[in-house]
Amino acid sequence: MAILLLADHDAAGLAGQTARALTAALQIGGDVHILVAGVNARPAAEAASRLAGVAQVLLAETAAFEHALAEPLADLIVSLAPGYDTILGAATSTGKNVLPRVAALLDVAQVSDIVEVVSADTFKRPIYAGNAIQTVQATDATRVITVRTASFAATGEGGNAPIEPVEAVAACGLSRFVGETAPISDRPELASARVILSGGRALGSLEKFNERILPVADKLGAAVGASRAAVDAGYAPNDWQVGQTGKIVAPQLYIAVGISGAIQHLAGMKDSKVIVAINRDEDAPIFQIADYGLVADLFVALPELEKAL
């Protein structure tokens, strides 16, 4: 049977996480169809059709899908579900919002945040902030899955899948889009960045966070992350939070500055290839997992780092 993969996109293009979730779908095995739901989303559908190994792209274009609201999107996926034995998506804020609703409507369990495909119905997933890894076998006829994209490489291009329109479902009127903050940064996205520079509470203020972290990040070509403490204190916006309940990242290089390393933060970045910690407290737990640790005052070290790059 076939696999339905829900695409994350902004109409003009496909999110990098979808190419990673596709890798998991291809490991499960079977014809993979990518669903692109949105408005003026043909460019995103074309990007999906170019990914290697995709058998078909389904394009659903109705105003109801413009902001990926859970209620209409779940109804759409449920209407398509009889043709699939696996329905999955990246564990992005859209996937996490929509897919459990789909699973409940289909009366099946969901397997959240898989980090490994063991077989078509068996997966590994982290629990307790990644302090244990569970191997679970899904016993329902339809499997609904979200994929932790940091654990899968992106599938490349090389495909040429046909794009088929799909019938929209009737609007349910349960929810209405009101507004959103526009992405303001031209820095790389956290989820797919090669290098991430993260700051913690030790930065002390929003001004210092911006003044100290951002120039170094830009010199590194890095995405900017933050600990929960820094976000809670208002030094950084919520979508920069790395951790158990924020973004899970695995860049080539993760530099943690002024972050002590609570288990909830480590859960979000401990699979990074190389971890650097800069902290004044030599006993900070972050040093226990860092490949390179520098015990130093960040207000001295960061300007030096900026100059040395």
Place this chain on the structure above:
Amino acid sequence: MKILVPVKRVVDFNVKIRVKPDGSGVDLQNVKMSMNPFDEIAVEEALRLKEAGKAEEVVVVSIGPAKAEETLRTALAMGADRAILVETDDAVEPLAVAKILKAVGEAEQPGLILLGKQAIDDDCNQTGQMLAALLGWGQGTFASKVELASDAVTVTREVDGGLQTVSLRLPAVVTTDLRLNEPRYASLPNIMRAKKKPLDRRTPADFGVATAARLRILRTEEPARRMAGVKVGSVAELVDRLRTEAGVL
């Protein structure tokens, strides 16, 4: 309006859990248990809505072992009016939890159900969305701001690209994120008072819900351990090692 707040008893967020060496699960013997932090935020939000005159009653419900009564008493001590304990020793999966909560919702007829976006033990992030689906209600997940009116709730959501605001027709389900509020501590007099607040005991069978697992847990193991590396003496040494040794700059 009545607000229903489901809460879960979980391992305290400060506890470093231990995986059993035989791969059969996580050792929960003699481990400190607390209310799931996200649910605590949900209780707080419900209480604030009541204090602002937007709701009349806050009912808390938990599905779990007899000891989940402690979690419910914590919510009552924070200020919730009454509690429902759906008692079971089974590990209940999110779908079955959502089915029980649906039945509780149908009996209680709340205008709003507020709950944590995820439990910090199984990290599933499913129950609220599933509950909304089963009730046929709208859902506002990962909320950092909740504005309740008589026929709609406006929810600001923490999403990957920043913030999204949606308006949901009531009744609706809202799941809480970290920045929604800072939960209060219960005072000693309120902890004493909470012992006398009503707590209704039920079982999943009362609601006709089977809690049999749909997921078979084959094994639970420790994650690959990451070793501490080296301490470097200076920024210059760090940059040099990142360039030559690690090859990531």
